[in-house]
Amino acid sequence: MNGFSTSPITQAIRESCNQWRNYADVYDSWNSVKSIAEWTALHQDIVVPSAGPGGWNDPDMLVIGNFGLSHDQQESQMALWALMAAPLIMSNDLRSMCPRSKALLQNRRIIDINQDPLGKQGYRTATLGSFEVWERPLSNNFMAIAVRNMQEIGGPQKLPIMKVPGWRMCDFLCNVTQILPQFKELGIQRQQTNLAVAVNPSGVALLTIHPILD
Structure with a gap:
């Protein structure tokens, strides 16, 4: 991560918190998910170094299993959140979730990437x-x-x-x-x-x- 450095603000947050929100609330919308990913990429030189075992950047919840994303877009959110080492917090109604969304949320290989013990954010x-x-x-x-x-x-x-x-x-x-x-x-x-x-x-x-x- 050449050129990445922890800012005093993120370091202070990390000393007091185990996870912290970085940006705006997520909505059940592909534009919302894209905007969060883009904000993270534009500020990655600051936010990436602050993440690691004991403290994590939180880009907000997964909207997988709701109604605003196509299946391809749900896969994109799951993959990006896994690479960002984000807390995987669901926001959907488990009673009405389609089987494909359920399988995606339970994909053990993606979860293993998200929870890799090295703890480095992508x-x-x-x-x-x-x-x-x-x-x-x-x-x-x-x-x-x-x-x-x-x-x-x-x-x-x-x-x-x-x-x-x-x-x-x-x-x-x-x-x-x-x-x-x-x-x-x-x-x-x-x-x-x-x-x-x-x-x-x-x-x-x-x-x-x-x-x-x-």
């Missing part, structure tokens, strides 16, 4: 055309990567994994797993891989990568 590392990339260092030399398609019309768009900044951690070989939109073991990839991820409009591809020895 951050936006690149904007590449219609894509933005968020990355989070995980324990045991893993990394989580969220590739979000910022377009909201049209069909899926593809991004070569080699364009993702975090891919540079793979000196030779990496094991790649896709968590969203569907779980897939993408296998061992060489540094000069042709692998590309396809992402629906306003959706996300959530991956983990792990460098390995040949």
Whole structure:
């Protein structure tokens, strides 16, 4: 996190609190979720260093299982909140939640990313055309990567994994797993891989990568 530094204000908050709100209230609206993610990215040099075991930035609740987000947008919120190490607080009516939303909220692999014991908050590392990339260092030399398609019309768009900044951690070989939109073991990839991820409009591809020895 070159260039990131804890501000005196966030340090003072951390000394007294275990979690703290950063921005405006979330609403059951994709514009609301996007605005929170964008605010976090624009202020990540201040908020990211303050997060860690014992204290967490809180971008407000998940609106998954309500009515304002498409399923792709719900996956985007879940992935981004997991990478931001955000408290995963639900705001929906459990009695009327659809099965897909329930499965997303209970996805153990995403929850494991969110609660990774290393405790480092992820951050936006690149904007590449219609894509933005968020990355989070995980324990045991893993990394989580969220590739979000910022377009909201049209069909899926593809991004070569080699364009993702975090891919540079793979000196030779990496094991790649896709968590969203569907779980897939993408296998061992060489540094000069042709692998590309396809992402629906306003959706996300959530991956983990792990460098390995040949």
